[in-house]
Amino acid sequence: MDEKTLTRLLEQVKGGKVSVDAAVGQLKDLPFAELGYATLDTHRSLRFGFPEVVLGEPKTVEQLLGIVGKLMEVKQPVLVTRLQQDKADALRKAFPKGEYHAVARIFHVKQGKPKAGKVAVVTAGTSDIPVAEEAALTAEAMGATVNRVYDVGVAGIHRLLKRREEIQSAHAAVVVAGMEGALASAVGGLVGIPVVAVPTSVGYGANFGGVSALLAMVNSCASNVATMNIDNGFGGGFYAALISRTKGQR
Structure with missing residues (x-):
């Protein structure tokens, strides 16, 4: 969750469009998300402007699927670096919105519109x-x-x-x-x-x-x-x- 998304959620609560309980449910994983083999820093996008980046090389396909799936669930952009071709194929099949750049060995799913110079x-x-x-x-x-x-x-x-x-x-x-x-x-x-x-x-x-x-x-x-x-x-x-x-x- 980034600052824009959080602001929109709070405005919806204020306007009565989203209940307090529903908002709590969305905020439950704000600081981090426990996956057992990984603890995702889902708060980083809010405080830093860009979410946690995933180093793909040492991780299994199953771990990557779980991590990327959670990032997608909380609507954060995904950047997986140093990714081998077989793992990239698995991610592209599971997340067709993503793109694999073979030369850079990067898998990227765009979400939101980050701005830089x-x-x-x-x-x-x-x-x-x-x-x-x-x-x-x-x-x-x-x-x-x-x-x-x-x-x-x-x-x-x-x-x-x-x-x-x-x-x-x-x-x-x-x-x-x-x-x-x-x-x-x-x-x-x-x-x-x-x-x-x-x-x-x-x-x-x-x-x-x-x-x-x-x-x-x-x-x-x-x-x-x-x-x-x-x-x-x-x-x-x-x-x-x-x-x-x-x-x-x-």
């Missing part, structure tokens, strides 16, 4: 797109308008310079890069908006599975750069959307 998602290379799409789709699920600026890494920095104005026009940017992770500093130095850097595990041996990019981004000399964990596109997209939402309200 503009987010640019930038990648160093094509190989970084799966993580970037996780960021982009997360930000879109939160109501952001996303501009994708892909394959503009520092090995051909003229590509980035040509699209600087596009990135600058956003309220926040997510920069996704593997290898040496230099793109985050390059973007940070070119634009005057918050930059959320996401290192990826893309790269050769001394990349150490993304550690080299992570350390480069953490040590960025561009003061508008903050860094997420390796391959955490979800975190980058979520944080950038939050920033854009605040900016969009001003």
Whole structure:
């Protein structure tokens, strides 16, 4: 239940259209919902503006069906990340309103109309797109308008310079890069908006599975750069959307 839904319910009680007992029934699961294997934070949408997000990878199909079913029941949007194809097929069959994005491994059911601002998602290379799409789709699920600026890494920095104005026009940017992770500093130095850097595990041996990019981004000399964990596109997209939402309200 979000703030708009709660306000409407209280107005209906005040106007005599909904009984107190019926309202209590709707509010019973407001703080959380006990499923035995999960305790859903159904209050998060009200206090945070977006509901709890479900990490799909370690959960069983049965657990996911129960969790998504409860979120649908309380009329909250659904976002399941890191979802394997077989689990996605089961969710799509049970909840045909949902959409599975295979590249990002995200299952999304739209409910309500969350609002946020503009987010640019930038990648160093094509190989970084799966993580970037996780960021982009997360930000879109939160109501952001996303501009994708892909394959503009520092090995051909003229590509980035040509699209600087596009990135600058956003309220926040997510920069996704593997290898040496230099793109985050390059973007940070070119634009005057918050930059959320996401290192990826893309790269050769001394990349150490993304550690080299992570350390480069953490040590960025561009003061508008903050860094997420390796391959955490979800975190980058979520944080950038939050920033854009605040900016969009001003």
